[in-house]
Amino acid sequence: MKNYGLGIACVLWGALTISSVGAGGIIPDTSSLIFVGKQMGAPVEGRFKHFDVDITFKPTNLAQSHAKIEVDLASIDLASDESETEIKRKSWFNVAVFPKAVFESTAFHALGGDRYEVAGRLSIKGITRDMTVPLQFRTVAGIRVAEGSVVIRRSDFRIGEGVWADPESVAEEVQVRYKMALKP
């Protein structure tokens, strides 16, 4: 499977707009990590202001490609000061004990064009789970942008325990959208 993906990547090489990305970070101002959950059936948007990204991406050598994202959970921007305080508490992220959420890739798969699938592990609140994240590259004004979205079930990571576990007031599924503007 890996070889097959690699083959596609090689065949597509001529048409590709992506060349390899060295180990590097992101341009914070144009990058974003937004999530959309639902409370009482209504979409609620929030975002994380600080996260570190380390990505090595070689379209011709996906096996050597690697990505790691570390999210500073305390940097959350939510509806109000009150909800920001609440979500840092024990029953939600428990940031005092688990300050970071980490996603680290284990394999890249080419899907054709500028689209890839990244298998990896997501760790939040001391719980690690396998996860597959879609990834698409675009070039905006000469800057390479990696983006995609994935749905996380909050109960998988015990985000919102006790009274907050009830999916009626806060839905299980949370969509996470990332947009990373990669440093040239």
Added chain:
Amino acid sequence: MNQYKYDTTAITLHWLVALLIVIAFSVGHYMADLDLSPWKLKVFAWHKWVGVTIFGLVLFRMMWRATHVVPPLPAGMSELMRKISGLGHLGIYLLMLAIPLTGWLHSSAAGVTVVYFNVITLPDLVQKNKELSNLFKEVHELLNWTLLGLVILHVVAALKHQFVDKDNLLNRMRW
């Protein structure tokens, strides 16, 4: 039909909206002081649904008002009193629109989309922005106190007409 009375549509809207405003106002105050909990989220949602209902009814009511002639005021009222009464009603109408609008803006700016009765998704009026959200919250609250002041004057005026001037003004708003 009695030319000294509002019609059934206007009377029904007046009392229905008045009742819903009392509910939205009381619920609003109750919920604002709650600690964050699933219950608070529920009450917030209900408050918004009542508020949006008021908004819709008031839009309809203003259309009614723009297309109907209202009964003439009691003959004994001075020119100044008529002006004050007219301005007062206009003020109440504007607040009945501005309050739901600022509530909706507050919600949008907080990043919370308003979904009417969990069915109809209203558009987000502004992008998520916490400072803006806090500002709209303050304005929403301030306008509510202003409305409370006007409604108290409104009720005192109605009672004064009824019991001091004895011009049976209340009858105009009775089915």
